[in-house]
Amino acid sequence: MATTEWKPYSLPRDHTESNRLNLQHKVYIANAGFLLHPRIAAALPEQARVADVGTGTGAWLNDLAAESPSSWSYTGFDISDAQFPQTNTGPCRFTTLNILDDVPDEYREHFDVVHLRLLVCGLSGADWATTARNASQLLKPGGWIQWHECAFLHLQVLQNAPAAPPSACRQLVALLLAGQAREGKMVEDVLRLAQTVRQAGGFQDCEDYVFSSDRVAETRGATNEIHHPAVGALARYAVQASPGLDGWTREKVEELMQRGSRELEGGKAYYRWDMHIVTARKPVV
Numbered sequence: 100m101a102t103t104e105w106k107p108y109s110l111p112r113d114h115t116e117s118n119r120l121n122l123q124h125k126v127y128i129a130n131a132g133f134l135l136h137p138r139i140a141a142a143l144p145e146q147a148r149v150a151d152v153g154t155g156t157g158a159w160l161n162d163l164a165a166e167s168p169s170s171w172s173y174t175g176f177d178i179s180d181a182q183f184p185q186t187n188t189g190p191c192r193f194t195t196l197n198i199l200d201d202v203p204d205e206y207r208e209h210f211d212v213v214h215l216r217l218l219v220c221g222l223s224g225a226d227w228a229t230t231a232r233n234a235s236q237l238l239k240p241g242g243w244i245q246w247h248e249c250a251f252l253h254l255q256v257l258q259n260a261p262a263a264p265p266s267a268c269r270q271l272v273a274l275l276l277a278g279q280a281r282e283g284k285m286v287e288d289v290l291r292l293a294q295t296v297r298q299a300g301g302f303q304d305c306e307d308y309v310f311s312s313d314r315v316a317e318t319r320g321a322t323n324e325i326h327h328p329a330v331g332a333l334a335r336y337a338v339q340a341s342p343g344l345d346g347w348t349r350e351k352v353e354e355l356m357q358r359g360s361r362e363l364e365g366g367k368a369y370y371r372w373d374m375h376i377v378t379a380r381k382p383v384v
């Protein structure tokens with residue numbers, strides 16, 4: 100069985116990051132408006148098997164299990180177990196799996212739904228097509244994929260009132276995107292996600308639900324709280340992974356992070372980007 104080398108992952112996997120991911124999950128769901136796309140929820144059998152790939156802390160899977168029939172089963176997969184729930188008393192099972200490797204026999208055509216969210220920090224180039232193909236392998240014929248990604252390539256820092264522009268935040272965004280681009284990440288892949296799911300994954304009946312990260316404007320403050328630390332983490336990663344990148348230093352990043360926090364204070368400025376939730380069905384034959 101072919102196994103892929105581990106790719107560099109650009110975010111930390113510590114306790115603080117786990118708390119951030121859990122809060123981020125709430126904000127993403129408020130803006131998406133659902134955990135499971137209504138057309139998938141309506142089509143699932145009584146004994147549905149749900150997989151969450153790149154599950155992280157398992158926030159999405161645990162919330163889905165809490166509101167879904169007890170006859171369903173839930174498996175969370177991640178390349179690392181570092182952020183799996185520490186006390187796992189619920190119905191979800193968590194296990195390690197690299198979605199870029201060949202799918203183990205025990206999981207082939209096993210699931211009715213495969214959910215993926217925010218793999219954008221881990222995938223580059225052909226990884227996107229491999230992930231779509233392997234997600235299809237995990238699914239039974241007629242099963243559904245739901246893949247939620249953020250178009251960070253076009254991450255913006257917008258203003259709420261005419262004042263000095265949020266230049267510190269904007270510089271950090273430019274740095275993080277330059278760092279990610281050096282690894283072929285956060286380029287145009289999310290914009291092509293629906294096409295990748297259709298072509299590489301062989302899925303049918305594909306829909307791309309495109310909405311704003313601040314579709315619910317009241318979430319802008321919480322988005323700043325969860326997103327500014329992630330911008331900082333990715334900017335630090337850029338400095339560490341690409342020393343000398345355009346003269347950037349760790350000290351300059353820390354200074355801009357502090358200035359950036361002041362720019363965001365009271366919602367004077369806020370981060371915004373497009374979200375894509377691609378849903379599609381594996382052909383029955």
Ligand SMILES: C[S@@+](CC[C@H](N)C(=O)[O-])C[C@H]1O[C@@H](n2cnc3c(N)ncnc32)[C@H](O)[C@@H]1O
Nearest residue numbers: 153154155177178179196197198199216217221
């Ligand atoms: C930003 S976190 C998102 C976690 C979760 N999906 C969420 O939305 O809260 C990305 C997760 O994808 C996982 N990941 C990255 N590359 C992966 C791979 N090749 N196979 C499986 N998981 C992967 C990371 O370990 C991390 O837990």
